[in-house]
Amino acid sequence: MNIAVLIKQVPVSNDVTVDPETHALVRASSEGMINPADLNAIEEAMLLKEQTEGKVVVFTMGPPDAEKALRDAMALGCDESCLITDRAVAGGDTVATAKVLAAAIKKYGEFDLLVGGALSADGATGQVGAMVAECLDIPHVVEAAGVKYDAADGDKIVAVKKFHDKKLSIRCALPAMISFNFGCNEPRLATLRSKRAAKSKPLVTYTNADLGLPLDEVGIGGSPTTVVDSFSPKAGRKAQMLEGTPAELAKKLYDLIEEEKGK
Amino acid sequence: MAKKKIGIIGGGISGTALGYHLSLYDGEAEVIVFEKDTIGGASTAKSAGTVCLFDDSLKNRYWDVRLYGFESYLKMEEEEKGSAGFDKTGTLVVATNEEVEKVIKTGIALAKAAGYTGEYITDKDRIKEILPDISTDNILGAGYTADDGYFDGTMISNTYAKKFQKNGGVVKTGVKVTEVVVEDNKVKGLKTDDGAEYEFDVVVDCTGPWSKFTGEMVGLDVPIWHTKAEAFFLCPPGKKLDYTFPVLKYPEFYGLRAGDNIFICKSHLSMDLSNPMHAGQWDPDKLPATGGTDDYFIDFLLDQLEAKVPGIVDSGLVSSWLSYRAEPKDFWPILGETPVEGYMLSTGFGGNGVIEAPAATRDLAKLIMRGESTPLLENWAFKRLL
Amino acid sequence: MANGICVYAESYKGKLEPVAAELVSAAKEIQKTTGEKVQAIVLAEETEGIVAELDKLGVEEIYAVKAGRDCSQQDDAVSQAIAEMLKKIDPSSVLIPATPEGRSIFSRVAMKLGCGMTADCTEVLVGTKEDGSYYIKQNKPSYGENVFVTIITRDGFYPQMMTVRPGVYTAQEEAAGGQTKVEYFEDIKVGDSKIEVIEEVVAEAETGSILSAEVVVVGGRGVLEDDNFSLLEKFAEKVGGAIGGTRPMVDSEMIPFNHQIGQTGLTIRPKICISFGVSGAIQHTEGIKDTKLFVAVNTDEEAAIYGVADYGMAADLKDVLTEYLAL
Known part of the structure; x- marks a missing residue:
């Protein structure tokens, strides 16, 4: 089974503030890492690779330094990588980004399965996976907790997903896109040796010219939505202190937990 | 006698240990530690805390410094298990x-x-x-x-801060010092980002990796x-x-x-x-x-x-x-007086802060409160670098 | 000309989801300025009950497709049908619950319609363009809620689609109903799907792993005293949470190392985190991210944990836990 893994490089720290004058984002650090849920997707891909053989190719769209995330993914066992980097595709919303990823996957080769993390730690839209599936006209299951594959099933795969208070087994025809929740498995770790080995694994770079997408379909210009402002949260990060007797506090705690669980 | 007013910039291992040692001069000092983030949260938190009896981190020439640090933390642990990690x-x-x-x-x-x-x-x-x-x-x-074995610099800093507060010291976290007020080459006090102003007789820079920027506030080039x-x-x-x-x-x-x-x-x-x-x-x-x-x-x-x-x-x-x-270039800390009167340094520990801070700040407290120097202060004086 | 504020009436097993009433309320806020109709779309195996519930919420128009089969999870087919519905209704905006189902279906719908979609809005406001027409200002958190951004759908793209976070808007109250125009699109069918649910069992709360648990209860040094840890265990059981801890708890072997949180341990991202007796040294707070609810209980009012928690209780953890278990 050939698997494409879609990953995103996200900031190590979500410690971002807004400049009160310019409303520009001020990041505490520019350090990037693989989006945490994507590590769970890589793990699922590795488990399937061990079971079915085939190759795993990791894709990301981002600035040139997103190569680091790809190398990290290859240190975890991905065989090849593809970086889509071009000023023309930068700053795109989920629709524009999905088009670029889908085009890159199509150009790279045939895949039986696409996987990715369900939500990113920064934007947390959870939309790109299903949008890529739509572009490629394949079915999708998002926010899955695991996957089972039996070669006897042929071109079908079973995703496990928690939905409301149920655990569902969802059979899906291949090729398909499945996204995985953070924490659904325990991702393997790179080692010093695998880190070093990853440096010489293949990395293909695509620009928008390679993909041949019209400029009004990609990047900021190809995005139906656009960010027009940014601001700091109204409340500070300091905790709101609750007062009362232990019994009253226990009740307040109970209410807070139940309210959040209900959401 | 008027109390000596001392402001400490930085709530890492060096700042909290200094606060603690100053607070032992019963009622003679009025001390505030200013920490812009959390106590023991920056480079102190990244210290391995290996205060070992005979490794190569600190030359045997400073054995007493090492032993004082090690035993200070052992005593902390005896008082409250886990308080030095x-x-x-x-x-x-x-x-x-x-x-x-x-x-x-x-x-x-x-x-x-x-x-x-x-x-x-x-x-x-x-x-x-x-x-x-x-x-x-x-x-x-x-x-x-x-x-x-090893200790936990963050826990130690928090324990020092607690002991210091128990002795009447004040810790201000989430407050950044924005200006050190100097008149006629003499420290007068400092200002913070919450708009407050303080008068001090002595201001001590305990900001470690930030010392270069801290020193700029008094026009001092701290060679870190x-x-x-x-x-x-x-x-x-x-x-x-x-x-x-x-x-x-x-x-x-x-x-x-x-x-x-x-x-x-x-x-x-x-x-x-x-x-x-x-x-x-x-x-x-x-x-x-x-x-x-x-x-x-x-x-x-x-x-x-x-x-x-x-x-x-x-x-x-x-x-x-x-x-x-x-x-600094010679890999030793900078401790004590600077060309600016009342502005002192307790910085440049080069990753050895957890080992050296107890002895270094014990001696520095004595210098601040009594004007008495020690061999350690002489060895690690700023003037060696001028 | 696109017109109408359309709400996706998410349902589960024949019943309207509570979030739909919240979205109707958000739509009515928009309506106050734009004067457009509030609409709802329903697509389900059986629709009558759902339509009746929506009617009571004071929606002006309901558009429905009766799927005739349980098409939950068949989002490849469902999204096609919904895209066709939206083409017919032609609303100016679509409000969708920011739920797994909403995201899953409408990501495809947005792509089919080429209209884009803003995720997880916590506020939708109306803005006025120079020509006097209206647009929706879609405010959403980013970077783990450290920043909020305003997103708009650019001119020429309709409908303006956005998912809205559950629990943000107060649910629209039920009224008499009977005023709603209901239209069934008989010609829109839910086509074949490449997806099939083959098993459905009751899910159990994940408490064995602190990585996947939705609720994590964290103990710090304060838990080491007396029999506080057994109180914490009972509390965790009661709230269906996994137990994580800081180094002192691991050192004292109350919890295994793989339940330690912090720089030497794991980074967890639970929905709900409640900490007891944790002071909040950096090694610990770095290990918890992106929680939706974080309550800290610690006797020390100055504890650093209150710099990161949403709510704080400066109380003895033993008292609070004992009272909680008595509830």
Whole structure:
């Protein structure tokens, strides 16, 4: 089974503030890492690779330094990588980004399965996976907790997903896109040796010219939505202190937990 | 007699220990520690806390400094278990050449003189008993004691801060000092980002890697360089070690256990101030909490572990971090007076803050309260660098 | 000309989801300025009950497709049908619950319609363009809620689609109903799907792993005293949470190392985190990220943990836990 893994490089720290004058984002650090849920997707891909053989190719769209995330993914066992980097595709919303990823996957080769993390730690839209599936006209299951594959099933795969208070087994025809929740498995770790080995694994770079997408379909210009402002949260990060007797506090705690669980 | 008013900038190990030592001058001092973030949260939190009896981190010439630090923390632990985060794993210091061997043997003699155990082991099977994953090829022997281990700099800072507050000291967290007021080359006080102003007789810079920027507030060029302390948390093959991993010291790197993981960090003395990969002057505010290590560190560590501790070379890389050690060119701290009257330094510990802060700030407190110097203050005086 | 504020009436097993009433309320806020109709779309196996519930919420128009089969999870087919519905209704904006189902279906719908979609809005406001027409200002958190951004759908793209976070808007109250125009699109069918639910069992709360648990209860040094840890265990059981801890708890072997949180341990991202007796040294707070609810209990009012928690209780953890268990 050939698997494409879609990953995103996200900031190590979500410690971002807004400049009160310019409303520009001020990041505490520019350090990037693989989006945490994507590590769970890589793990699922590795488990399937061990079971079915085939190759795993990791894709990301981002600035040139997103190569680091790809190398990290290859240190975890991905065989090849593809970086889509071009000023023309930068700053795109989920629709524009999905088009670029889908085009890159199509150009790279045939895949039986696409996987990715369900939500990113920064934007947390959870939309790109299903949008890529739509572009490629394949079915999708998002926010899955695991996957089972039996070669006897042929071109079908079973995703496990928690939905409301149920655990569902969802059979899906291949090729398909499945996204995985953070924490659904325990991702393997790179080692010093695998880190070093990853440096010489293949990395293909695509620009928008390679993909041949019209400029009004990609990047900021190809995005139906656009960010027009940014601001700091109204409340500070300091905790709101609750007062009362232990019994009253226990009740307040109970209410807070139940309210959040209900959401 | 009027109380002496002292402002301390920085709530890491150096600032909190100084606050504590000043608060021991019963009622004579009025002290405020200003911390822009959390107590013991910045470079102190990234310290390995290896206050060991005879490793190479601090020359044997400063044995008393080391012993005072070690015993201060042991007493903290006796008062309240966990308050210094002590993990008594013992320490194995490996001798790779005769010079190192001599230093270790001296350290053992000094430790024994203070009533601790220590031995120099040349029997390679014994060394392997203590650390089964080690390679004993190309080593002469190793010093070992079961009496020490590592501490937690963040916990120690918080404990010092608590003791200091109990003695009447004030800690202000989340408050950044924005200006040090100086008139006629004499410190008058300082201003903070919450709009408050304070009058002080003495202001002490305990900001470690930030000292260059702190010094600029009084027009002082604090000659601090940053060396990179790069660290990895390794998950050993099999996820769990079946032995107590001791603090392990080589001239090039050191390791210790962190739960079931192993923490490995590049050692201080392997740093070359003229190599831009090792040293420079950077902005510590831009340091991420985790990550930030350079690729060269992977190669460095792989080569080191393959040769020296091959049993853990296939460990998983759990996380990494980068910290800046602040140090002057001669790698010694800067302690005491500066050309600006009333402005003092307690900085530049170069990653040894947890070892050196207790003795250094004990002496500095005496200087501030009594005007009396000590040999340590003389050795580590700012004027040596002028 | 696109017109109408359309709400996706998410349902589960024949019943309207509570979030739909919240979205109707958000739509009515928009309506106050734009004067457009509030619409709802329903697509389900059986629709009558759902339509009746919506009617009571004061929606002006309901558009429905009766699927005739349980098409839950068949989002490849469902999204096609919904895209066709929206083409017919032609609303100016679509409000969708920011739920797994909403995201899953409408990501495809947005792509089919080429209209884009803003995720997880916590506020939708009306803005006025120079020509006097209206647009929706879609405010959403980013970077783990450290920043909020305003997103708009650019001119020429319709409908303006956005998912809205559950629990943000107060649910629209039920009224008499009977005023709603209901239209069934008989010609829109839910086509074949490449997806099939083959098993459905009751899910159990994940408490064995602190990585996947939705609720994590964290103990710090304060838990080491007396029999506080057994209180914490009972509390965790009661709230269906996994237990994580800081180094002192691991050192004292109350919890295994793989339940330690912080720089030497794990980074967890639970929905709900409640900490007891944790002071909040950096090694610990770095290990918890992106929680939706974080309550800290610690006697020390100055504890650093209150710099990161949403709510704080400066109380003895033993008292609070004992009272909680008595509830």
